[in-house]
Amino acid sequence: MPNLINSPKIAIIGAKSGLLGSELGLSSADLESADAALFLVSAGDGIVSADLAKWRIARELYIPSLVVICDLLDNEIDFEDMSAIASKMLDPVVTPFLVLHSDDGKPAALINLETLRILDYTTGSVAERKADPEHVELVAEFREEYIEAIEDAGEDSFVAGLLFPALPWIEGTRMGIEQILLYLDQVPASS
16 A cells, blocks of 8 residues: 555554554554554454553544454464454454464465455465365354354445454465455545
């Protein structure tokens, strides 16, 4: 996302905000003047109280907010578990993508719950393909919950600051970067 005059201002909140901003090509704006917010949630460290206070401010201001779950490589808590924790500590989140793991347990791909397409990151570049039947079966319940949440909330609920997608971000692999940018592209600039 280029930094143009009419680009939305994005607040990036959390311990790795500088690193995420660098990978996205963004600098962080002040939350109170932001058009959207990215809240980094660590699978290792959880959600700190200062970030909880900022979450409440974003809710009062109806700032469209993404929950970006990081530190997924060397922690026992995975993306789905951390999304559930975020739903309890913040507000209920939706997961438009789930993380698929390789045989060694490392995050290897994302599966889009709307399209059932897999974005494979194992080769160094992203390869997109149709999900295998076992993947479709594995994510069926998550997909049903996601689609129901979107239907209940309405199409523009993210931009209205009423629906909170949780997205994984695997540092250094670009996994999650494109998905974050797709959501940020929906947000109009305020000026």
